[in-house]
Amino acid sequence: MSVGRAPGKVILLGEHAVVYGEPALAAAIDRHIQVSVEPADAADAPDAFIAIAREAGWTGGFSVRIESQIPYGNGLGSSAALGVALARAFKPGCSVEEAARLAMHLERAVHGKPSGVDPAVSAHGGVIFFLKGAVERVGGSAWLCVLQSGIERGTKTTVLGLAERRKTDPVIDRSIRSLGELARQGRSFLELGDLRGLGKAFDTAHSYLRDGLGVSCLELERAADALRAAGALGAKLTGAGGGGAAIGLARDQAHAGEIAEKTGGFAVGIGS
Ligand code: MEV
DSSP states (O other): OEEEEEEEEEEEEEETGGTTOOOEEEEEEEEEEEEEEEEOOOOOOHHHHHHHHTTOOOEEEEEEEEEEOTTTTTSSSSHHHHHHHHHHHSSOOOOOHHHHHHHHHHHHHHHHHHOOOOHHHHHSEEEEEETTTTEEEEEEEEEEEEEEOOOOHHHHHHHHHHHHHHHHHHHHHHHHHHHHHHHHHHHHHHTTHHHHHHHHHHHHHIIIIIIIIOOOHHHHHHHHHHHHHTTOOOOOEEOOSSEEEEEEEEEEEEHHHHHHHOOOOOOOOEOO
8 A cells, every 4th residue: 555645835925916927925735635546447537646546557347445534625726636645655755746646647637727826735745835836945934814605616617717707807917916926925925024015915906806707705894894803913815715714914823813713724834
């Protein structure tokens, strides 16, 4: 039996914009998927699993057991983590870059038009600045509260819906550029430990995602409002939106725990 493990993620800044060549700031979270792969007579598995196995050099059939701590359909990177964990199980010792590349088979099947940021951050861990496929590790650390909106959603419908609206709505491209700029600024805020600045960037990004890109929804608005009302320094939807989760920035671990207790979310630490 061969085992692979990979973490979920949150997009701190730059979701959607990253699909159009802008940067994103993303962080791995301490919620993991573990897969166990065993040789079996037949490979009765989704095509993407088989594609990962074959490219990883696994010959013959297999069976896969999946154990996940990452809520599905919440923008927390469950499909990317599954892809990276599969890559690691099929090819133990594969490099970070190769794991991220192999995981793209599953991302493409699930998402339609993935930028690659989700598998990249799951494979690298920590916090990354992702621009057009290139990954830079980012220093700094922070505590967040993740609050699920209660609505599961598919990234594919949100991403492809936006691509369609973008053809006729010029506000979308302007918002995409602003979101990219916020990802650049957010990186500096995190590296400098400027949590007030980072919180403000969260709030501003959320406004662009809601008003410019139209990817928020009532339940996500309630989640972001609840995080702010509970004391978050800033809050935003994370991932594709249309449901899924919101994140609120805390001053420290204890503060993240307080926000989680007040809102029903969970606290996560990000970065070094
Ligand atoms: C999803 O976590 C992030 C999106 O930007 C899609 C992608 O980059 O593949 C919405």
